[in-house]
Amino acid sequence: MSLDIHAGELLAVVGENGAGKSSLMNVLYGLYHPDSGEVSVEGRPERFRSPRDAIDRGIGMVHQHFMLVPTLTVAENVVLGREPTRWGRLDMERAVREVADTCARFGFTLDPRARVDALTVGSQQKVEIVKALHRGARVLVLDEPTAVLTPQEADELARVMKDLVRAGRTVVLISHKLKEVLGVADRIAVMRRGRLVTEVRAADTTADQLAALMVGDAPRAATDEPAPVAQAPGEVLVEAKALHALGDNHCPALRGVDLTVRAGEVVGIAGVDGNGQRELAEVLTGLRRLTSGGGTLLGGPLARLTPAVARERGVGHVPEDRLRRAVVKALSVEENVALGRHTKPPFAKGPWIDFAGRRERTRELLAAYDVRPPEPTLVLQALSGGNQQKVVVARELDAKPRLLVVVQPTRGLDIGAVAQVHARLREARRQGTGVVLVSLDLEEVLALADRVYVLFEGRVTGEFTRPDYDERELGRRMLGAERAHG
Known part of the structure; x- marks a missing residue:
């Protein structure tokens, strides 16, 4: 070179x-x-x-x-x-x-x-x-x-x-x-x-x-992908009411957010960085406690949700910061693929690790998601950032979650990988998964989402439904120019 x-x-x-x-x-x-x-x-x-x-x-x-x-x-x-x-x-x-x-x-x-x-x-x-x-x-x-x-x-x-x-x-x-x-x-x-x-x-x-x-x-760029095909909304997976939560700085991050997510739809969360999107995703995955408000998530209460309970109910999570929240970079790729499911087949047989099963499933996922190099025994930190992200997306979708919360899912991915991840999210939607998509890329949100909530200063300032997307109005709501409710 x-x-x-x-x-x-x-x-x-x-x-x-x-x-x-x-x-x-x-x-x-x-x-x-x-x-x-x-x-x-x-x-x-x-x-x-x-x-x-x-x-x-x-x-x-x-x-x-x-x-x-x-x-x-x-x-x-x-x-x-x-x-x-x-x-x-x-x-x-x-x-x-x-x-x-x-x-x-x-x-x-x-x-x-x-x-x-x-x-x-x-x-x-x-x-x-x-x-x-x-x-x-x-x-x-x-x-x-x-x-x-x-x-x-x-x-x-x-x-x-x-x-x-x-x-x-x-x-x-x-x-x-x-x-x-x-x-x-x-x-x-x-x-x-x-x-x-x-x-x-x-x-x-x-x-x-x-x-x-x-x-x-x-490959076709994300902005050129066809719009999601309309389908009848399924059962309500998340019904959140008046959510309030503090940020890491102990100041209010969510201020009365209402949110509904149904099976078989992609719900986009749009907004300028730092307006409560990350905190909302963490509330839905049990990583952040509510100070008030509540509702239901996958048949159980949303209040006092923990990551373990969320995963037991069927929540998948592709977090914003994969190194902090999604992977252990010193472990191998196959060990990271098994995280969260390491006691279940094909990663375990009874109380014992199924080394052969784990390796075979990892090889299948690496091939399906074009992870390079496709070597299960490689230490995860040896992969490029984009390939690490592919591993996280592959693991979470392979678990077939009922609700999938994805934050910046295509961060650091090349154009081919972006198109592939978008296709996987669309397929999960078609199979009945409810997807909450948090992305700072408005084009990505509009390309994938059936409905879009706009957050500004921790409040919902607008809700938009396909095909009635007005990008200019969306931008105004992102900047807090108008508030729909909250």
Whole structure:
């Protein structure tokens, strides 16, 4: 694999999950050491022993999986390893001022004193970007930076990237969003199975052509998928009334939410990041307690629901943060596939682990979901982020849940995998599963959902039913311009 990165350009690197994009950039950043070949910076061969060496040479990287210390504040994370001091001690006030200045300079709204573990995933992504910029990176590598950002935040990031390039800095963007790539990149490098397929100017290509280069054929994009076929709604699976819950910051996150989910329908939850979507998903899966309100979920009370009880009733969950909520990255792929069902066939025979059955079912799922490499014994953390996500989706759908709560299900997936996950969700719907889809991608919500609830500041500000979707009105409700009820 050989690649030139030119000063003062915005280079996009695209390819399927597992194509080697992140691995290549981890070599550039000093996290991986090449077995052969060399990295040259400004014509001088370098051998980075660690990311510190790369940072010293002006190379910064924002990873798809965050490299933050959750119990520290935003400012402490940003200055970690390069802390400002006064009389030999950490000067926290100076650190807060400097980080606030960096945020203001690049257009990010963050509280430097806030603890990272109290932030949304989207805000944590911002902290990673600010951290790299704060350290003066001249070459900034962004690995799927907009995967969890709202459209407004993504537009702002695009502006920041263009401003950096105009100022003479270099940006390398790894992304699966081809329209996004075409909108910002000067040049695009296409990778497939660890090799460079071709390099093209963004102005000289299209999304369809890039898709064909990436996967050998151009699968239909999510926005081009047919609308769900209308079908009669089934029994009521969830009847939630006046839900109230606190967020991680102990402030109200849900403020009187009413929600109904029936069998055989996809219910979309739309909203700008941080308006209660995550907390609602956690209430429905037993991860967050209600402060008031209630109702029923799969025949039982919604109040005091626990994750174990939710799973016993038939709830599946694809969470927003897979590393925190869905997998144990130090375990093997097959062990992760068995999580939650490890005492039942085909993963167990009586009280004993069925090693052969577990491996066979895992092989079937890896093949069905095109997980690469398709090796059940591999440690999960050896897979790319997109392939880890495929494992989670495969496991949850294989359990044939009655209610499936999915949050950002296609985050970090390439176009082929996105189409495949959407097809699986549609099939689950056809088989009678009720699906609650939480996504910051409004196009994804509208492509899949039969009904859409809009959340703003923890309240339902609108409910829309297919085919009467008015995207402009949806956008207004997402910004709180009008409130339907609550």
